[in-house]
Amino acid sequence: MSHLMPNLIKTAAAAAMLMAASPAAAELELSLYLGTQTASDSDASGYLPDGTPFNRNVDWKGKAFENPYYYGGRAMWWTNSNLGFGIEGTHTKAYASAADRAAIGVDRLEFTDGHNIFTANVMKRFPDAFAGSNFTPYAGAGIGIAVPHVDILASGASNRTYGYETTGLALRGIAGMKYALSDNWSLFGEYQIVWSDNDVTIDPDPGETPGKLRTELLTHAVNVGISYNF
Template identity: 80%
Template sequence: MSIISKTAIAAALLMAASPAAAELELSFYLGTQTVTDSDASGTLPDGTAFNRNVDWQGKSLDNPYYYGGRAMWWTNSDLGFGIEGTHTKAYASAGDRAAFGVSRLEFTDGHNIFTANVMKRYPGAFGGSRFTPYAGAGVGIAVPHVDIQVIGASNRTHDFEMTGLALRGIAGMKYELNENWSLFGEYQIVWSDNDVTINADPGVPGQPDGKLRTELLTHAVNIGISYSF
């Protein structure tokens, strides 16, 4: 069974587990996102092998911007089930690109993460305050827009790929403006396992596709707004 099928089943089970949902909350956020260095290994279509620690850059405040959104169904016990999508980014440094023999190596439209989430909120944690802490986790898939240009190749790998499993952790604080609207700030950590295909050069008959494999770990501080009904 494929990763996307397993994720869809998991999401369906999460939704089915919350028949007594008392509240739907829609959230949207912007923020700053960084990427931890990681080892990347594989083979270019011409057969050149590589294995190197990559200095990834997030550039979250450069266009296209980092952003995300989620929908959560909160039960009367303040346990929530939902889905979330985040548009993260990762650029390889100039030195890493040169070492690999590529002029472009990035996931910038973006390194998209989709997860099914389970969350818990704690209203009343600060007495009669409008502040409510929350935390949660999610499991899903990475669907980056892969952008790789091999030096000397007549084509460019420039498309969306489903590259592997993704895991998300969340911890935050919400401030209630009124019955429906809230502001929130949160920290997110996201891990993804990425098995990327580098397209063969059509100008070289019989050339196989290349491969790149790396694990990405992103850290983000988000500020957003939520609407509940």
């Protein structure tokens, strides 16, 4: 993960300089959203702290409407050319099925106090797409990091992995439609797809060495939310 950090820092710094340098970046939009989120199956491989290897295609569940709920928010600075730069954070979730946990040899395997995704975004909006209406389509992409809350307990172990880890690169894609309620307030609906590369450390019991789990997660979400522009 350490080799990714310099590039991510450079990307975030470049986005910040673009926002600061543009005199047209005067319109700030703050957005909050909820939605339904799923996670695709993915291969998970590695080894437990006792040395047991595993390689399994895991059936991940999103469970967006179970506590803790799926949600997200972003801040965008829009230029006069309708190009936007900003940051976004999303609290996604992924639970391994009971069959997958048993096959791997763990009692718990989930990212549920957030498989948290933080990205620097570039977006484009199209206010003239529907002339004379309050609808504005938009699309964008982001690059950043995954910071999941890792919850893993190997079967028979006493030490539970339970905490936040910075696990790898994350990429985000967005496509949506905004409806203006007033000059300042809007409602929106959108689709998001997020990919993340996750290199997870599994905490060991005394006398063992840390285990590892590596998986790529792909999540899909349909969001509804509200935005405030000023």
